[in-house]
Amino acid sequence: MPQSNMSDRADVRAAQAVLSEANHAHGTQFKLNHRFDDGVQSGAWLLLDDNGRRAVLKWSPVRDWARQIERAAGGIAKIRAAGYPTPAWLAVGTNTDGFGYQIQDFVPGRSPNQVTTSEAQLLIDILETHAGLDPDPQRCWSQFVTTCMTDRRDDLLQQTAETGPTGQNLVNACERLLAAHGPVTLPTGDLVHGDFRPGNILFHADRVSGVIDIEALGSGTRVFDYATLLSAHDITPEAVQMLCAAGEQVAGPGALAYCFAQVALDLAVFVHRRNLRPGIQNVSKLLDRVVILLNRTDGV
Template sequence: MWPEAQHVAFLTDAAARLVALVRPGIEPAVRSSGRHLRQVQLQHRPGAGVSVLYELSVELGGGFVGVTTETLPAPAGGPDAAAGPGHYVQVRVPASSYPGVDPAAGELAVSVWDHPHDPRLPGLAVATVPELVVSRWARGERLVGLQTVTYRPLRRAVLRADLTTPGPIAVPRRIYLKVVRPDVADELLLRHRMLAAAGLPVPRLLEDARAGTAHAPEDPAGILALTEVTGRPLSQQIMHDGGTSLDPDAFVALLDALPEPVLDLKRRPAWSERLDRYAHAARTALPGAAERLRQLEARIQAVIDTTDRGRTVPTHGDFYEANLLIGEGRVSGLLDVDSLGPGHRVDDYACFLGHLAVLPGVDERYVHVEEALAHFGSAFRIDLERHGVTGRGLWARAAAVAVSLIAGARVPGAPRESWEPSAYRRLAAAEQLLALARRSGLVA
């Protein structure tokens, strides 16, 4: 098995040759000028593989090509064969053909696709076509804008569609199309309905005009159409004043309002339960800090292993500032409910605080994070202590979340010196969170 650090190196070195598998003839142009091919996204899922998204220049026809070392089914027709209009190809690379890899490591399977024909997200090829969006979700309106908001290759995508009535008075409407793997679409549909029925501020599901329902069971695409939720991201408030003008108990109450049936959903591992994988990804991104990261991982794990997580309760699973909207001083929106399920309240709070701590490593304008950590951390600790969970365990789990965000500082295609300082600031944030754990009662 190839070391995952070599996955990244190979995908970078062989970019032109791999992209040419679905865009024949581009390799000479790319080799003559690196500007024709730009790496715009790199996603490392420890233990699963590495995915990269490349953008092609206008001279090469434009658009994007995805490449991954994750395990995927072979295209119809077997390996090295293109499968239908998606131009999905797989190749196998012997370890002996790439310098620095032990020949005994065997073959590396690499899959390539022409975007938007993502092999795991068939709905992407529907949600990116204006005519299909209009036919399925417009109500006699015109489509005036269709933009990709987020795209994680092989995992999910969110597109924003702006519609308007034809006149004489133009009435705008904005909807979001969430594209997920078809095998999880029904679970996500259930989560949205469950929270909406409980009165939580989640996006509402929209009907498919073809079927008259929010989701056509016979449709394998895996697309959920959602209403827009009003409010601005909590991150903006944190940038302004650290969120200290908000009542942290409102966030506690939001989690308290998660309905009991959430306990019957599939449980997903918390961030702290995958610390070893995220620490490995961080070492891949920052090889110069490998020993520092190993020691940090061991210290965090030691605290996690000796602190109680409390009873199992309904949890959001991805509870942090980007998924929380604020309107008129209150929580007006709860987004991204994919990870909703049974878990531990301490892990939702740790997710919140871990993401909060690394914000200065994302944008230097976050100058109020220290106040925010004190403001929210105090309220969360008080709530947890009612249930026998210590602040020591909370801060250690928050440190684990911060570790999970270190590798994400890496900017695809950019020189190391442009993003490495941000990665080191995230590492420092994780160490500071662990220091808070040490100061919370017993010393770790």
């Protein structure tokens, strides 16, 4: 039997086991329909019950992540109460194998293949609702970025340089960008998604219908989410400039530069360690975006 078929069957069995425990724990009667293929770190499955209700099962095989999934439930409820367009969580828990899971409402929509100026404006509108919407003050993304760029900075730079010539060029450009802005203090108090990429945004009927994969949410500055969005591969040049300008308006160009340097360096190491070919090919785009931020700094 081909290795891929064996792996697929193992995925189905694992998801069925998680769902069976979730159904028992929460009194639901969902059945697996099919797996969504976008995720690379955890499973996401379309569910149906006998009444035709659709939902989505997400679970993680990383046992250390189970606590954060359960912790995130309170933050999800808080931001939804404020009108934030993320699907409701219907059930959340940890199964007997230590795998965290959550079942959420299904919302229609598709992630954009490309971010043009129209998508960029809709995304900016969503990101600006992050202002002051702090779901978890004790989980601070601003502190995480600051630690990465101070105590762990040399290690991060070395790991990125070791990925190859493009990685070394990215390191050189990031060092120039950081030097151009000097010390930066990142604000806190906003909602931070933590992985605000086009693949985690659903569009339907010319609006954002859902912001998903939000388990890592916390406090910090929405500048980090702007920086993460700017690391996406396919954004038109005009949309890049829109996102840069909006991100700089939040806390100044230094904050965006600081966050983007961390995002770019961390992402370059991540994709190489996991041999994610599309991500590795995207490292040159990360370098291009650093150059764009440098040019904006120089007024070019």
